[in-house]
Amino acid sequence: MNRRAFIEHSCGSLALAFVQSPSMFPTTSNAPAHIWDLHSHLSHMPGDSAEERTAALLKFADRLGIERLVLSMGFPLHENPAPERLRFENDQVLAALRRWPDRTLGFVYLNPNHAEFSIEEFDRCVRDGPMVGVKLWVARRCNGPELDPIVQRAAAMKAPILQHTWLKVSGNLPGESTPYDVVELARRHPDATIVCGHCGGDWEQGIRVVRATRNVCIELAGSDPSNGFVEMAVRELGAERVVFSSDAGGRSFASQLAKVIGAQIPEAARKLVLGDNLRRLLTPMLTAKGHRL
């Protein structure tokens, strides 16, 4: 059973219209979406080098018709990386970008605990390099003033910021941001585009927290494929503020993609979520760096 037959057999025409693969593309009978994934990592993948791990990621992404991966952070993961470690991990991502410039994009991993160095690293990787956005993880909550220079730098170049967030009923890590922190930051920087990573994990709360703050989008990655997530997000935020992402390799592409493919939403909304929104967010950076859209 080939991939096309498998999907057609199993998902019906709905999924077939969106799931593609090199062997199926281009197809004339469908109008496949161009699926872009905002949030992939080199961690949790086999391989000794960034290139080996990216090759593995792309092999699985191909099976589900995911066209482009936005990579951030290296391996192994560090929650509060020192400057030299940040540089090392960003170099790992840069190596992947050099090898697959048409399949991968990169967000620079920064640490607000090293704000001055983070600005230098932004300039090295984004202003002067091929990366197109910023990734912030769990080193420090994002509502503090230490974030301001980083956000101002990114906003000036119209580079989106992906800030990890969770609302864990079991309690967050000390430096782990919540959607409330993202809203605080976004209101101080109305010109910045901030993506609320994982939508706080507890998406029924996360969606409500960011709803009124228009320069905040949400991404779908890293939580259970709970039935109803994308329907509520599209209903409350509008499809334009919802971005597909996986958090691979810790999560499967499959469970995260299913949130969009399985959602009872209009097809136009699905297309926005699967890729159009991310391309819109990245258009200024991609244009500046000479990517064809």
Add this chain to the structure above:
Amino acid sequence: MITDTNVTLSRWPFRRLIGDEPAELAARLRKHKVSQAWAGSFDGIFHKDIAGANSRLALDCRRYGDGFLLPFGSVNPKLPDWREDLRRCHEEHRMRGIRLHPNYHAYTLMDPVFAELLKLASARGLIVQLALCMEDERTQHPLMRVPPVDLAPLAGLVNSEPKVRLMLLNCYPQLSLDPLAALASAGNVHFEISMVEGVGGVARLIESVSGKRVLFGSHYPLFYFESALLKVQEAGLSEPHIKAVFAENARRLLSGQDF
């Protein structure tokens, strides 16, 4: 065609779900080429009148998909006279298996009552579905926090109960593959895929426990059905493995040929 070994009827207390009406659930599963679904009941997790929950489950399965929806009744060995629930599941409702939720029913696998339940269910030839969790522990309702089931004692129990036909549901992402492989070696233990995570996770599970022990399960309607389906696609399995996961392993387990 697909046998979905992990669907659930009735209402999840914390969210309305597309597919939480049995007619709608059956229609949506059929649309996805599911030919048989093994159905538990959310009521069986939360209600004390579990006999009533099992009767409704059996009735709904007959009404909305006789032969298509196979009821797997709940047994809570911490309720008074639970052995009667087990008897009714088997003798009155003609169920092929039962579904257990030790964490929601407040017992551990170390509890002697669990060993007794395994033994009695096995003596009746019932499949025992053991649900390890229902959702990510981090996103549970603050007043209803339920940690996943600790599997550590299970291998020993399986080893000492050779007739057991056990299936683990909702193998949550934090579970490492080593204990699952140990369980597969210990006895007749099967695994469904709805919560298996990581890129290529289903392929890794098959490598660890063998392709004959892995069954398709969607955890629908709590999860999007498409998640399990796309996991099989992502795994890049051979056609024989796909057929085994989709239906043949479930058919063998149901028929007792696995034993």
